[in-house]
Amino acid sequence: MRHIERQIVQLKEKILRVGTLVEEAISKSITALINRDSALAQRVMASDEEIDRMEVEVEEECLKILALYQPVAADLRLVVAALKINNDLERIGDLAKNIAKRVAQLAGEGPIDLPAEIRTMATLAQEMVRQSLDAVVNGDTALARQVREEDDAVDDARQRVRRMVLQGIKVEPERVECLLRVNSVSKHIERIADMATNIAEDVIYMVEGDIVRHRSSDY
Amino acid sequence: MRHIERQIVQLKEKILRVGTLVEEAISKSITALINRDSALAQRVMASDEEIDRMEVEVEEECLKILALYQPVAADLRLVVAALKINNDLERIGDLAKNIAKRVAQLAGEGPIDLPAEIRTMATLAQEMVRQSLDAVVNGDTALARQVREEDDAVDDARQRVRRMVLQGIKVEPERVECLLRVNSVSKHIERIADMATNIAEDVIYMVEGDIVRHRSSDY
Numbered sequence: 001m002r003h004i005e006r007q008i009v010q011l012k013e014k015i016l017r018v019g020t021l022v023e024e025a026i027s028k029s030i031t032a033l034i035n036r037d038s039a040l041a042q043r044v045m046a047s048d049e050e051i052d053r054m055e056v057e058v059e060e061e062c063l064k065i066l067a068l069y070q071p072v073a074a075d076l077r078l079v080v081a082a083l084k085i086n087n088d089l090e091r092i093g094d095l096a097k098n099i100a101k102r103v104a105q106l107a108g109e110g111p112i113d114l115p116a117e118i119r120t121m122a123t124l125a126q127e128m129v130r131q132s133l134d135a136v137v138n139g140d141t142a143l144a145r146q147v148r149e150e151d152d153a154v155d156d157a158r159q160r161v162r163r164m165v166l167q168g169i170k171v172e173p174e175r176v177e178c179l180l181r182v183n184s185v186s187k188h189i190e191r192i193a194d195m196a197t198n199i200a201e202d203v204i205y206m207v208e209g210d211i212v213r214h215r216s217s218d219y
Numbered sequence: 220m221r222h223i224e225r226q227i228v229q230l231k232e233k234i235l236r237v238g239t240l241v242e243e244a245i246s247k248s249i250t251a252l253i254n255r256d257s258a259l260a261q262r263v264m265a266s267d268e269e270i271d272r273m274e275v276e277v278e279e280e281c282l283k284i285l286a287l288y289q290p291v292a293a294d295l296r297l298v299v300a301a302l303k304i305n306n307d308l309e310r311i312g313d314l315a316k317n318i319a320k321r322v323a324q325l326a327g328e329g330p331i332d333l334p335a336e337i338r339t340m341a342t343l344a345q346e347m348v349r350q351s352l353d354a355v356v357n358g359d360t361a362l363a364r365q366v367r368e369e370d371d372a373v374d375d376a377r378q379r380v381r382r383m384v385l386q387g388i389k390v391e392p393e394r395v396e397c398l399l400r401v402n403s404v405s406k407h408i409e410r411i412a413d414m415a416t417n418i419a420e421d422v423i424y425m426v427e428g429d430i431v432r433h434r435s436s437d438y
Contacts (some may be wrong), residue, residue, distance in 0.1 A: 052433040059430070063299060070289035078280060083302065166395055173392035176385055183399075210280070214271040 002071040011061055011082055012137060018054045018089050019133040021047060023126065025096035026192060030122040032103045033185060034114060041103035044096055051093035058086045074209075081206035085136060088195045090203075092129060095188045095195070102181045114182065115164050121157045121189045124150060128196035135203045147200035148212075154193040161186040230280055230301055231356060235257060237273045237308050238352040240266060242345065244315035245411060248343045249341040252404065253333060260322035263315055270312035273344040277305040283406050292426075300425035307414045307421075311348060314407045315415070318427045333401065340376045340408045343369060347415035354422045366419035366430075373412040381407040 001009075025044050032040040062083050065071065071079055128147050135144040165183040169176050201213045220228075244263050252261040281302050284290065290298055318380040347366050354363040388395050421431045 020433065049433075056430050056433070063295065066299070067291050067295055072286050076282065076286055080285070080302065084297065087306070160248065166399070169388060169395045170392055171388055173395075176388045176392075176395075178401075180385070180402075190424065211275050214268075214275070 004065065004071060005064050007209065008075065008078060011065065011079070014054070014058050014061060014080060015085060015089070016133060016137060016198075017056060018051060018086065019129070019136075021051050022089050022092045022096065023129055023133075024064050025051065025093055026122070026129065029096040029099040029103070030119070030126075032100060033106070034119065036101070036103065036107055038104055038107050041100040044100035048093050050098040051090060055090040055093075057087055059083065062086070074206075077137075077206050077209060081202040083203050085199050088198045091186060092192050092195045094194050099185050099188050102185050106178065106181055106216050115161055115212070117157050117161045117164070118182065118186055119190070120190070121154055121161070121186060121193075124154050124157070125193040125196065129199075130191050132196045132199035135200060136206075139203065139206050139207045141207050144200035144203040148197055151193050153195045154190055158186050158190040170181070223284065223294060226280075226284050226288065227294065230277070230284065230298070233273070233277050233280060234301060234304060235352060235356060237270060237277060237305065237414075238348070238355075240270050240273070240310050241311045241315065242348055242352075244270065244312055245318075245341070245345050245348065248315045248318040249338070249345075251277070251319060252325070253338065255322065255326055257323055257326050260319040263319035267312050267316040270309060272306055274309040278302065281305070282359060282374060286337045293425075295381050296425050296428060300421040303421050304418050307417045311411050314411050318404050318407050321404050325397065325400055334380055334381045336383070337401065337405055337408070339375055340380070340405060340412075340431070343373050344408050344412040344415065345375070346414050348418075349420035351415045353424070354419055355425075358422065358426045360423050360426050363419035363422040364415070367416055370412050370416045373409055377405050377409040 025047055028040055028047075029044045031037065032044060062079050065079050069075075098147050128150050131143055131150075134140065135147065162183065165179045165186075168179045172179075198213070201211075204210060205213050244266055247259055247266075248263045250256065251263060281298050284298050304328075319390075347369050350362055350369075351366050352358065354366065381402065384398045384405075387398045391398075417432070422431060423431050
């Protein structure tokens, strides 16, 4: 195996490790939300520091490969895609941390009926992140295209949550703080799904050299 | 001038052109909001396509430089920073488009008192974007550090808007839709300021080779 190939295998492994941490952060932040588990929420917030640290490491790794091996063609596209995917994973970690922050805030506000849609959204978004990472590892553009299509279902669920929150506020305006936190969690999940879509688009670019973002997902 | 230097000058010019478009989009989206000017809002939404197109162009330019000139050290850092700054500018363009979308939605909902804080936030965020771009062009890390500090003022203003919106909903729950759109605009502006902060951090990295993100701005 050429030196650069070994480096690229290691880079992919490192990105996958960040991906695993990020997936765990999403799933734990939602579990913490559902169970009102402040201790778990605290752990999610702490794990974000590890994600940030690894993001910097992956970026330095990418720069090292660019400087030492001066890759071209497919290898170059892979390293550039890795830089962007790394960035998106870090943002997903931040969003999970934001969800975890809401848990602490909701804790002081008595029980809420968390809409079932939130769980649906979270499951969909988590699945999209997992699939987008699988697509990265296997260079699987068919899976990447599937991720892009799944984003619509998350957007639809987000709109349903938005309407429920609005209706709830009109009926019980005194619960506005709590309902707005639910709304805010649903927005964070929507953005996690957007980031998974970005990753999927980077996979298509990495494999096919074609920049598909800003194009309809029917493409 | 070496070939690569000429390419880098052109790359910087191109990024500045995207930056100018993005700055205009912010300022027009806020003007459209204040004046309830749907026609202007439409123009902002249309200009986002141009920004998206240029983002792809800049990215291709960066890849070309990496592949043809295989830059190292400061040149390499500059190209990698350009990739990320380009990405952030495109996201700012999207946020301006989101603000413009709210104008159309607010138009059907009768007059609102747009909090003065929204204008303050928008002015601050726009200034941060302008300064971060000046920092890119001049490699000015002192200015970049100033941008990082200004972000706190935007966050504070955002919290004031949030509280006003909550209070408003409690007093007039029937105006919840409209007040939530105001809230949402203030969040978009906050995120524009965050992106300007990212750009400033990339400038510090580009010039000094030091990754300062995830560190306190006291650094």
